[in-house]
Amino acid sequence: MSLLLPFEYEFFRNGFIAAVVVGALCGFIGVYVVLRRMSYIGHGLSHAIFGGAVLSYVMNLNFFIGAGLWALFAGFLIHLISHRRWVGADAAIGVVTTSSFALGVAIVSTYRSFTRNIEAALFGNILGITQKDLCIVVLIALMVFSVLIILRRQLLFATFDPEVASAYGVSTGKIDLIFITLLAVTVLASTQILGVTLVAAAMVIPPVIARYLTNRFQRLLILSPIIGTLCGAAGMYLSFYLDISSAATIVLTAAALFFFLEVLSWFRRQQRTRHPPLSIS
Amino acid sequence: MNTHDHPHGHTHGSLHPHGIEEPPVSGLSSVPLVELSNVSNSYGATLALQDVSLKVWPGQFLAIVGPNGGGKTTLLRTILGTVPVQQGKVLLRGKDPQRSALEHIGYVPQLETIDWNFPITVEEVISMGFFSKNRWFRGIRDDERRKLQDVMTRLNLSGLGDRHIRELSGGQQQAAFLGRALLGDPELILLDEPTAGLDIRSRDDVIHFLHEINHQGVAIVITAHDLNWVAAHLPWVVCLNRWLIAEGRPQEVLNASVLKETYRGEMVVFHHDGMVMIGERPHEPHN
Numbered sequence: 265m266s267l268l269l270p271f272e273y274e275f276f277r278n279g280f281i282a283a284v285v286v287g288a289l290c291g292f293i294g295v296y297v298v299l300r301r302m303s304y305i306g307h308g309l310s311h312a313i314f315g316g317a318v319l320s321y322v323m324n325l326n327f328f329i330g331a332g333l334w335a336l337f338a339g340f341l342i343h344l345i346s347h348r349r350w351v352g353a354d355a356a357i358g359v360v361t362t363s364s365f366a367l368g369v370a371i372v373s374t375y376r377s378f379t380r381n382i383e384a385a386l387f388g389n390i391l392g393i394t395q396k397d398l399c400i401v402v403l404i405a406l407m408v409f410s411v412l413i414i415l416r417r418q419l420l421f422a423t424f425d426p427e428v429a430s431a432y433g434v435s436t437g438k439i440d441l442i443f444i445t446l447l448a449v450t451v452l453a454s455t456q457i458l459g460v461t462l463v464a465a466a467m468v469i470p471p472v473i474a475r476y477l478t479n480r481f482q483r484l485l486i487l488s489p490i491i492g493t494l495c496g497a498a499g500m501y502l503s504f505y506l507d508i509s510s511a512a513t514i515v516l517t518a519a520a521l522f523f524f525l526e527v528l529s530w531f532r533r534q535q536r537t538r539h540p541p542l543s544i545s
Numbered sequence: 546m547n548t549h550d551h552p553h554g555h556t557h558g559s560l561h562p563h564g565i566e567e568p569p570v571s572g573l574s575s576v577p578l579v580e581l582s583n584v585s586n587s588y589g590a591t592l593a594l595q596d597v598s599l600k601v602w603p604g605q606f607l608a609i610v611g612p613n614g615g616g617k618t619t620l621l622r623t624i625l626g627t628v629p630v631q632q633g634k635v636l637l638r639g640k641d642p643q644r645s646a647l648e649h650i651g652y653v654p655q656l657e658t659i660d661w662n663f664p665i666t667v668e669e670v671i672s673m674g675f676f677s678k679n680r681w682f683r684g685i686r687d688d689e690r691r692k693l694q695d696v697m698t699r700l701n702l703s704g705l706g707d708r709h710i711r712e713l714s715g716g717q718q719q720a721a722f723l724g725r726a727l728l729g730d731p732e733l734i735l736l737d738e739p740t741a742g743l744d745i746r747s748r749d750d751v752i753h754f755l756h757e758i759n760h761q762g763v764a765i766v767i768t769a770h771d772l773n774w775v776a777a778h779l780p781w782v783v784c785l786n787r788w789l790i791a792e793g794r795p796q797e798v799l800n801a802s803v804l805k806e807t808y809r810g811e812m813v814v815f816h817h818d819g820m821v822m823i824g825e826r827p828h829e830p831h832n
Contacts (some may be wrong), residue, residue: 299663321668424663424673431625431652432729479709481665536734 266305270504270528278398279390279457283496287453289405290463291470291492292412293450295484298445298471304354305342305444307464309451312338314460315364317385328400332452338364339448373541388459388465388511397456404453408446419443420481440524457490458511466492476525495521505539577602578764579624584633586619586830593619596633596787601766602692603732607781607792611767612808615786617768622733624766625652651726651734655741656718661711667721668706671696674728694735696724696762702752716747727758734758736767740774745766752778772799772823796821 265326270276314334320330347357380520384392393401412419421429422436442448454463474487499514506513567694577600586594594616601607602626609617619689620821622628623635635642637650651674671693680745685693697703700720710718719739726734740748748771756778759765769775775782779780783792785809791803799821804812 288689300686320799417673420669421588421673421676424665424670425654425659427627427658427671428652428654431627432673432676433648475664480707481663484664525831 267501270501275391275393276500276504277304278395279510280497280500281392282392282401282457283500284399285405285491285496286401286457287466287470287492287494287496287514288489289408289450289492290454290466291474291489292485293447294467294471294492295410295474295488295504296412296419296423297447298475301444302447303464303468305357305447306451306467308357309335309338309340309448310455310460310463311453312361312364313448313451314385315366315368315371318368322371322375327456328452331455332449334364335448335452336445339444340441343444350450384459384515385455386460387509388455388457388462390457390503390510394455395540401453402513404449408450408453411442411446415439415442416485458514462511462515465515466495468497468513469522473518473522473525476529491518491521547720563736565750577636578582578605578638580634580636580639581623582619584622584623584630584635584715586628586631592787594623596632596770597785598790599735599783599792601764603764604759604762605764605766605781606755606779607766607783608779609766609783609785610770610775610807611785616808617785618737620785621652621737621766621768625650625816644801648729649732650732651729653719653722653726653734653736653739655737656715656722657738657741658720659710659779663710663767665710666706667702667708667710667717668693668697669715670710670721671702671706671724671728674725692728696727699727699757700724701750714747715743716750717735719743719747719751723754723758736765738768738770740771742768748774758825772804775799776821776823 269281297303313331316338317327317333319325319334320327323330323492341360342356345360388506416437418429418434419430419432422439426436435470449466451463454466470492471488473485473491474484477487478484496514497517499517500510502508502513502517503510577601579601581599582599584594585592597620598622603802613618621629623630626635637643638832672685675689675693693828697706699754700723702717702720702724703801705713705717710721713721723734723736723739736755739751743751746752752774755765755767767779776799781792782795782798783788783829784798784803786807786809789805791798796819799814801812801814804810804814811826813826815822815824
């Protein structure tokens with residue numbers, strides 16, 4: 265079995281690059297998603313994008329333009345509603361995204377002719393990625409990485425201690441809006457590869473795994489995208505040799521790593537309990 | 546002691562507010578750092594501050610005491626500008642608050658509000674003090690790194706920069722957040738309950754750092770619940786329960802009458818050898 269064998273196929277080469285890029289991107293932005301306790305938002309935004317994807321298909325629009333505009337609108341709405349004190353961010357996401365998803369379902373039930381495309385939107389179609397799609401995904405990734413790196417200090421302050429950050433002159437409102445826009449764009453780039461249902465996992469699992477390995481924020485920002493990249497690559501190989509959906513193998517690889525570290529950490533805790541430190545008195 | 550007209554018509558103490566005894570301040574300036582004039586704030590229908598007037602002078606060290614929900618934190622946030630003033634006026638150095646004036650105010654929040662599981666080290670927390678000026682691209686310069694090390698040494702945090710913030714003692718945690726405030730070269734530091742949840746040793750560390758910083762000319766305003774700690778260590782105290790009830794030296798202000806007005810409860814005040822001690826009066830057993 266040669267490791268290079270799958271690369272003889274163009275569909276695998278495109279899919280592999282897309283999986284690695286999206287893995288790194290989701291791993292990087294996922295650090296902030298997890299620390300801001302917004303894990304549900306990735307899940308919600310991807311569902312919101314489903315409505316936009318279906319609409320853009322019906323209206324014969326390009327997926328990235330139609331679903332992208334829809335995602336930005338949903339993200340802006342979530343930001344607006346969640347900043348009203350009487351509605352929490354989770355409730356705001358629930359209202360906006362489920363409505364959007366329901367709209368998609370309503371259109372699908374009316375036009376029954378595009379079941380196959382809807383399946384791709386729900387579960388991803390990594391092997392159907394074209395060179396053009398790949399270019400768009402790479403461009404989106406470069407843009408999101410650049411903005412996140414430029415904003416990393418303000419984002420860290422606004423994430424760790426929003427009230428004090430605001431008192432120190434960090435524009436937390438603007439930072440939140442920029443962040444949700446970047447998140448919407450990331451979800452958009454990832455949906456074609458991982459599907460609506462699995463995007464959130466790619467954002468949440470790598471930073472959680474990285475959290476087992478470090479207590480430092482800066483290291484987390486390096487480790488999480490590396491883990492995302494490795495899971496993307498490993499998932500693609502597993503998909504090729506086991507003939508299972510790529511999106512599923514990518515997420516299952518990450519999940520297996522998470523459970524391995526959780527079990528390891530449990531054993532370590534047990535060992536510490538069995539051998540408590542010696543008492544001096 | 547300065548006592549303030551109660552909004553409902555009561556007045557405590559012997560001195561009129563205008564017969565102000567100057568607070569014990571080194572390097573007195575004619576312009577207060579902060580001046581609140583008849584400030585009122587509310588959260589919805591709940592009144593937080595009513596008609597509060599207060600001056601903070603350069604180099605002053607004062608504590609704001611009062612019951613939970615009495616407006617202590619709101620007062621600090623009003624000075625910082627994170628809570629908008631609904632009525633009245635706040636002046637910083639005699640002028641309307643500008644971003645540039647706020648840059649010289651450091652803020653240390655209640656430790657209870659910190660997420661102690663956040664993956665962040667002591668050095669990363671203190672470095673945030675450099676992030677205030679919307680520096681999008683520039684990293685931490687060499688001279689700033691030296692300043693960071695200097696602040697950590699002053700606060701006895703040398704060698705602890707790589708530790709996770711949860712691994713520090715309570716006093717060291719407070720010192721780390723104080724260090725973040727100090728990096729901005731503040732003229733005034735506001736601390737929200739810096740001794741809450743700390744043991745006696747840690748409280749001693751905190752007051753030691755605060756006195757040292759104050760002796761270098763930085764004004765300090767803290768909120769506190771421990772009246773005996775305030776009476777023992779602080780030169781000036783402000784009693785607040787939505788409205789400002791009294792301010793002055795602890796030995797003069799912390800009397801049974803002012804405390805009853807502030808806390809709506811009976812307290813016993815002892816004076817011994819120049820010290821003032823406050824105790825709770827036990828409830829009478831029900832027959």
